Amino acid sequence: MKNLILLTLFSSACAFFSCSGDTDSTTTSQDNEVDYDIVIDASSDNFTGVTVNIVPCTLSNGTETNCYEIVTTSAPSDHEMGPWCPSHISDDDSAGGIWLDNGTVYDVDGEFVSNLATFYNDNTWLMYDDNGDIYITETEEDCINAANPNVGEAYQNFCVECIPSYINDITQTWTIPITPIALTTTYSFNSAPGATTGPSTRGVALNGIEFSAPAPVSNILAAYTLAPFDDAGGHINVNQGYHYHAATQDIADRHVITQTDGHAELIGYAMDGHGIYARFDENGDEPTDLDECRGHYDDIRGYHYHVDNAGNNNFINCLKGAYVL
Numbered sequence: 001m002k003n004l005i006l007l008t009l010f011s012s013a014c015a016f017f018s019c020s021g022d023t024d025s026t027t028t029s030q031d032n033e034v035d036y037d038i039v040i041d042a043s044s045d046n047f048t049g050v051t052v053n054i055v056p057c058t059l060s061n062g063t064e065t066n067c068y069e070i071v072t073t074s075a076p077s078d079h080e081m082g083p084w085c086p087s088h089i090s091d092d093d094s095a096g097g098i099w100l101d102n103g104t105v106y107d108v109d110g111e112f113v114s115n116l117a118t119f120y121n122d123n124t125w126l127m128y129d130d131n132g133d134i135y136i137t138e139t140e141e142d143c144i145n146a147a148n149p150n151v152g153e154a155y156q157n158f159c160v161e162c163i164p165s166y167i168n169d170i171t172q173t174w175t176i177p178i179t180p181i182a183l184t185t186t187y188s189f190n191s192a193p194g195a196t197t198g199p200s201t202r203g204v205a206l207n208g209i210e211f212s213a214p215a216p217v218s219n220i221l222a223a224y225t226l227a228p229f230d231d232a233g234g235h236i237n238v239n240q241g242y243h244y245h246a247a248t249q250d251i252a253d254r255h256v257i258t259q260t261d262g263h264a265e266l267i268g269y270a271m272d273g274h275g276i277y278a279r280f281d282e283n284g285d286e287p288t289d290l291d292e293c294r295g296h297y298d299d300i301r302g303y304h305y306h307v308d309n310a311g312n313n314n315f316i317n318c319l320k321g322a323y324v325l
Contacts, residue, residue, distance in 0.1 A: 247278065290306060
């Protein structure tokens with residue numbers, strides 16, 4: 001069976017690209033694997049600054065095939081970025097973003113900031129002045145300095161907020177297989193302890209924004225800083241641009257592809273070309289047969305992934321398929 005799965009980074013208004021790569025059947029791991037191609041439409045005016053090319057590529061298992069080269073800006077077109085840091089300890093959750101800690105998503109409102117010392121059982125935390133005004137990075141230089149893992153005491157107890165105007169000239173390029181190839185072994189992401197293979201980026205959302213590796217929460221907290229994510233699970237650094245660290249419930253308000261059989265929505269693609277779907281189906285149920293990478297098969301979508309709990313600061317655990325070297 002061959003199915004066409006539409007990656008509407010860019011809505012299905014006009015012509016599609018459709019190419020079939022060469023697969024090595026000896027490397028596939030499932031007899032019931034569904035063979036499918038990704039189809040990308042880059043024609044919609046709703047997604048500006050995006051180009052998609054078909055390029056030759058070599059995959060990690062040695063397969064020479066065709067891939068999509070996706071070049072996007074680091075600004076999402078389907079939602080606003082931010083807010084991240086509330087300005088006063090009296091602010092409600094509309095003034096700030098979220099924080100991901102130990103499997104839980106917390107609203108970064110004024111109360112959360114004012115209670116950091118209790119939350120982390122450490123009286124060093126005091127991120128506001130006598131008037132209740134929260135210390136927030138104010139310049140691009142502050143953003144860069146506060147994001148340094150070796151940040152000095154000058155930026156302790158700052159809420160780190162890097163804003164969209166700092167990333168006007170950033171573009172991102174991803175290359176993913178048109179025809180995914182599931183393998184008998186998995187690839188660890190190279191940000192994992194001891195890992196030597198695999199990319200660090202998990203994938204790309206349907207709006208062209210990176211599904212990034214887990215944020216280095218321990219390093220951030222060790223510096224007595226807080227770098228909140230917005231309600232979409234994203235924040236900014238000046239080298240990477242805007243990027244996601246988790247798929248929050250806010251994903252439902254963004255560009256997704258609803259499935260006609262009640263399956264969870266398609267939200268993006270992993271670096272091996274396999275689809276990444278939301279965590280829950282339309283009944284609020286999570287699949288019970290996910291493998292170590294958080295993937296499984298069905299007869300419609302072939303092998304695909306389901307995202308992790310947003311509070312885990314994670315999307316998927318590994319790659320089941322060959323990725324572009």
